[in-house]
Amino acid sequence: MNEFELIRTYFQRDPLDPSVTLGNGDDAAVVSQHSDFETVVSVDSVIAGRHVPLMCPPDGFAARLLGRGLSDLAAMGAEPQAVLLSLTLPTLEPGWIDHFASRFHQLCVRFGVDLIGGDTTKGPLSAHLTVLGQVPKGSAVTRSGLKSGDDLWLFGPDLGGARAYLDVLDGQQPDHEIWAERYWRPEPQLDAGVSLRGVASAMIDVSDGLCQDLLHLLDHAVGSASVKLQSKLFPLCPDLVDRFGQDKALEYALTGGDDYCLLASIRGGVTIPTRGRRIGMVVKGETDRILLDGEPLPDAWQLGWDHSR
Amino acid sequence: MNEFELIRTYFQRDPLDPSVTLGNGDDAAVVSQHSDFETVVSVDSVIAGRHVPLMCPPDGFAARLLGRGLSDLAAMGAEPQAVLLSLTLPTLEPGWIDHFASRFHQLCVRFGVDLIGGDTTKGPLSAHLTVLGQVPKGSAVTRSGLKSGDDLWLFGPDLGGARAYLDVLDGQQPDHEIWAERYWRPEPQLDAGVSLRGVASAMIDVSDGLCQDLLHLLDHAVGSASVKLQSKLFPLCPDLVDRFGQDKALEYALTGGDDYCLLASIRGGVTIPTRGRRIGMVVKGETDRILLDGEPLPDAWQLGWDHSR
Numbered sequence: 001m002n003e004f005e006l007i008r009t010y011f012q013r014d015p016l017d018p019s020v021t022l023g024n025g026d027d028a029a030v031v032s033q034h035s036d037f038e039t040v041v042s043v044d045s046v047i048a049g050r051h052v053p054l055m056c057p058p059d060g061f062a063a064r065l066l067g068r069g070l071s072d073l074a075a076m077g078a079e080p081q082a083v084l085l086s087l088t089l090p091t092l093e094p095g096w097i098d099h100f101a102s103r104f105h106q107l108c109v110r111f112g113v114d115l116i117g118g119d120t121t122k123g124p125l126s127a128h129l130t131v132l133g134q135v136p137k138g139s140a141v142t143r144s145g146l147k148s149g150d151d152l153w154l155f156g157p158d159l160g161g162a163r164a165y166l167d168v169l170d171g172q173q174p175d176h177e178i179w180a181e182r183y184w185r186p187e188p189q190l191d192a193g194v195s196l197r198g199v200a201s202a203m204i205d206v207s208d209g210l211c212q213d214l215l216h217l218l219d220h221a222v223g224s225a226s227v228k229l230q231s232k233l234f235p236l237c238p239d240l241v242d243r244f245g246q247d248k249a250l251e252y253a254l255t256g257g258d259d260y261c262l263l264a265s266i267r268g269g270v271t272i273p274t275r276g277r278r279i280g281m282v283v284k285g286e287t288d289r290i291l292l293d294g295e296p297l298p299d300a301w302q303l304g305w306d307h308s309r
Numbered sequence: 310m311n312e313f314e315l316i317r318t319y320f321q322r323d324p325l326d327p328s329v330t331l332g333n334g335d336d337a338a339v340v341s342q343h344s345d346f347e348t349v350v351s352v353d354s355v356i357a358g359r360h361v362p363l364m365c366p367p368d369g370f371a372a373r374l375l376g377r378g379l380s381d382l383a384a385m386g387a388e389p390q391a392v393l394l395s396l397t398l399p400t401l402e403p404g405w406i407d408h409f410a411s412r413f414h415q416l417c418v419r420f421g422v423d424l425i426g427g428d429t430t431k432g433p434l435s436a437h438l439t440v441l442g443q444v445p446k447g448s449a450v451t452r453s454g455l456k457s458g459d460d461l462w463l464f465g466p467d468l469g470g471a472r473a474y475l476d477v478l479d480g481q482q483p484d485h486e487i488w489a490e491r492y493w494r495p496e497p498q499l500d501a502g503v504s505l506r507g508v509a510s511a512m513i514d515v516s517d518g519l520c521q522d523l524l525h526l527l528d529h530a531v532g533s534a535s536v537k538l539q540s541k542l543f544p545l546c547p548d549l550v551d552r553f554g555q556d557k558a559l560e561y562a563l564t565g566g567d568d569y570c571l572l573a574s575i576r577g578g579v580t581i582p583t584r585g586r587r588i589g590m591v592v593k594g595e596t597d598r599i600l601l602d603g604e605p606l607p608d609a610w611q612l613g614w615d616h617s618r
Contacts, residue, residue: 021347021447021449022449022451025452026385026451026452026453027351027381027382027384027385027452027512027513027514028349028350028351028381028382028384028385028387028440028442028449029349029350029351030347030348030349030350030385030444030449031347031348031350032347032348032446033342033347033348035344038330038339038340038341038342039339039340039341039342039348039441040337040338040339041337041338041339041340041350041391041393041425041426041439041441042336042337042338042393042426043393043394043395043426043427043428043437043439044395044428045395045397045428045430045437047397047430047432050430050431050432072336072337073336073337075336075337076335076336076337076339078337082350084350084351084352084439085352086352086353086354086395086437088354088356088435116350117350117351117352118352119352119353119354121354121356121359122359123356123359123433123435124432124433126397126432128352128354128395128437130350130352130393130439131337132348132350133337135339137341138330140330140331140337140339142331142335142336143334143335143336144335203336204336205336
């Protein structure tokens with residue numbers, strides 16, 4: 001099976017979204033926007049042996065790839081439209097590809113995106129996903145705008161589960177259904193993202209660890225700002241404290257990557273349009289940029305999760 | 310140097326195009342369209358050891374990557390706007406990255422695109438480029454529409470040079486300046502592409518070999534169609550015939566990949582708005598889909614250039 005047959009067999013589907021004027025199979029795809037909307041676009045990679053285990057199950061590979069990519073659109077408040085997939089496969093194992101493609105298309109339907117292009121090459125397993133969405137002009141929620149007087153909110157299930165699952169993969173912990181789900185089936189917070197347009201002063205998705213992603217918001221703050229977090233407000237993934245103790249559980253929640261919650265700053269007193277958790281507040285700049293229960297964070301926590309380690 | 314520093318140092322530039330509302334450095338980028346335009350988008354890979362030599366010079370890697378990617382926009386008649394770069398690097402050799410980034414940005418300016426996003430990971434050298442452009446609504450030139458009575462035209466420098474350069478890389482031929490240029494500095498035919506909107510009935514860029522790309526046009530023809538090519542009309546890269554003889558030169562021109570000319574079908578008698586070469590004509594369907602000087606093509610020629618061999 002050559003590249004053309006592979007693409008035809010597994011990856012060509014008729015587009016469902018009427019905004020996709022021309023889908024997969026030409027030199028490029030064509031997508032139209034509602035008038036007064038603009039295009040939001042991002043690209044993300046999932047590399048086997050780095051972001052996922054070398055021997056990666058096909059359905060998990062598909063779900064992490066789409067979850068991670070679409071989470072970037074959620075963090076902008078964008079409605080997803082389409083994706084392009086650049087896929088590198090070591091060998092043509094029809095079983096693996098078939099499972100991967102089925103799961104990929106199933107999730108595309110669920111998230112309301114069409115696969116409109118891409119390519120395949122032979123090599124170590126990796127995938128690069130381009131995601132396209134749209135927002136009304138001027139309404140994208142960026143990382144810039146957090147301000148003293150805002151509250152800090154989290155939208156999404158809970159924290160630390162994907163990090164804890166790495167210990168399962170390493171054989172240091174027995175399997176755990178919910179951690180496995182957080183790791184293999186991250187849920188991009190698309191509806192929450194859209195509902196926070198015009199509400200959040202700044203927003204980011206938690207992909208590199210909450211502390212590190214919070215530092216990105218602080219880097220782009222309006223005026224001087226520090227953040228006071230309260231540990232008792234954190235939504236911890238089940239059994240983290242039981243298995244690791246309070247300190248380690250908090251460390252996993254604050255520094256582990258791949259949670260794909262949305263972290264937003266919202267002016268105090270503003271009505272929150274969707275279910276979320278207030279985890280702290282933004283104050284005028286102090287010596288420490290982040291305080292947890294009144295104490296500065298360990299330096300190492302602020303380095304966040306490096307996907308290359 | 311971690312991923313964030315690498316991106317900040319080498320890949321963050323302020324966008325030049327006013328249509329780029331938000332460039333590199335957030336969860337996603339935001340691009341606006343002129344009203345009545347739509348977005349054209351495609352993704353392409355360049356893998357070291359497959360599409361380019363394993364030890365690939367940084368400026369050639371940048372030029373081939375952008376040339377190959379933007380050629381897809383040219384083939385749609387689209388005006389380029391922006392690119393996103395997903396880059397995998399084996400080690401952080403500052404010299405290599407510095408050269409690559411300089412050349413990449415230089416070419417972005419020349420082709421009028423902003424680098425608006427991407428990511429970097431560690432691994433065998435490869436790059437995946439997403440290209441974004443725009444066309445007036447409904448005016449994208451697709452692969453569908455070639456018809457009996459059309460002429461076949463080529464727009465771009467000449468054919469076979471990039472294929473001949475592979476023999477230089479293999480040590481089978483002494484170096485050749487023009488072949489090297491065709492291979493390392495492919496020139497996307499962007500202006501020609503735009504000028505052919507409303508003129509070409511179908512268009513494709515010659516990336517997998519002229520015969521194979523012509524077969525894609527025939528696959529999407531309106532009604533039954535065959536193509537008659539005349540070898541004396543082909544623009545051959547200099548010295549192909551001298552070094553390889555007439556037959557091999559023609560084979561390289563018709564089957565070698567990476568020429569990045571535009572191949573368009575245009576109704577007979579229509580005024581051609583840009584410099585090009587008529588290389589044949591489209592007739593009613595015959596037993597052979599492509600005839601060269603009245604003879605059927607060797608079967609192997611129709612398989613085209615497989616980048617994975």
